[in-house]
Amino acid sequence: MSDAPSLDVRDVTYAYPDGHRALDGVTLTVARGERVALLGPNGAGKTTLVLHLNGILGGGTGTVTVAGLTVSRDRATLTEIRRRVGVVFQDPDDQLFLPTVAEDVAFGPANLGLRGAELDARVDEALDAVGMREHRDRIPHHLSFGQRRRVAVATVLAMRPEILVLDEPSSNLDPASRRELADILRGLPVTVLMVTHDLPYALELCDRAVILDAGRITADGPTRTLLADPELLAAHRLELPYGFSVPAI
Numbered sequence: 001m002s003d004a005p006s007l008d009v010r011d012v013t014y015a016y017p018d019g020h021r022a023l024d025g026v027t028l029t030v031a032r033g034e035r036v037a038l039l040g041p042n043g044a045g046k047t048t049l050v051l052h053l054n055g056i057l058g059g060g061t062g063t064v065t066v067a068g069l070t071v072s073r074d075r076a077t078l079t080e081i082r083r084r085v086g087v088v089f090q091d092p093d094d095q096l097f098l099p100t101v102a103e104d105v106a107f108g109p110a111n112l113g114l115r116g117a118e119l120d121a122r123v124d125e126a127l128d129a130v131g132m133r134e135h136r137d138r139i140p141h142h143l144s145f146g147q148r149r150r151v152a153v154a155t156v157l158a159m160r161p162e163i164l165v166l167d168e169p170s171s172n173l174d175p176a177s178r179r180e181l182a183d184i185l186r187g188l189p190v191t192v193l194m195v196t197h198d199l200p201y202a203l204e205l206c207d208r209a210v211i212l213d214a215g216r217i218t219a220d221g222p223t224r225t226l227l228a229d230p231e232l233l234a235a236h237r238l239e240l241p242y243g244f245s246v247p248a249i
């Protein structure tokens with residue numbers, strides 16, 4: 001089992017109940033320890049794919065396997081899949097709802113049955129990983145947006161996930177917070193799949209990128225190579241910021 005990839009998506013096709021086909025034969029393997037950027041224009045199917053990774057959406061065809069465990073509707077399997085796939089949503093306030101930072105971070109592991117000193121240690125470990133331990137007793141909504149995003153990452157890390165899935169991690173961050181989060185993410189010993197429209201951030205953090213467009217993976221390779229191809233970017237409505245050029249190796 002230990003040599004199974006963190007994520008193995010095989011030929012996943014999915015249509016919403018209204019008939020709109022959002023995923024069309026998606027196949028993607030992410031090895032343990034890789035950091036991969038998932039790029040694509042609005043409406044490409046990125047969120048739909050993420051919702052398949054932890055079993056929130058299903059019922060189409062194909063399979064999603066996380067560290068050797070295949071997503072199914074079985075309750076015990078889904079519980080374990082949701083521990084393994086830690087999704088950090090774009091808005092941290094979707095993930096923070098308890099009176100203190102520590103309680104928010106403890107929520108997931110407490111549901112797994114951790115208690116007492118073991119639970120405290122797990123909370124401190126996750127808060128240390130994002131540099132937020134000194135804020136453990138604060139009220140989440142008193143924190144800055146950047147701090148709340150780091151705590152949202154900690155709530156997921158506290159589950160010791162197999163793969164961290166980040167939806168637009170750099171959105172709404174000032175340059176310093178953006179840089180701090182990049183430093184944190186780079187130091188985490190975990191597989192990462194990062195959905196982003198921020199192409200420089202993808203380049204900075206992920207050696208590999210995939211492009212999803214109209215429900216299909218249309219490119220998969222070194223981030224540097226993909227971003228240095230203006231025709232490829234234009235074909236998928238992807239744009240580097242004005243004046244940004246991909247640095248030569």
Ligand SMILES: Nc1ncnc2c1ncn2[C@@H]1O[C@H](COP(=O)(O)OP(=O)(O)OP(=O)(O)O)[C@@H](O)[C@H]1O
Binds near residue numbers: 017021042043
């Ligand atoms: N609940 C739904 N019912 C029907 N169609 C939907 C639903 N949710 C999303 N879609 C459609 O599925 C396609 C993929 O949407 P999705 O949100 O996965 O794209 P995305 O790549 O995450 O876009 P964005 O970059 O804007 O977040 C779009 O055409 C969208 O309109």
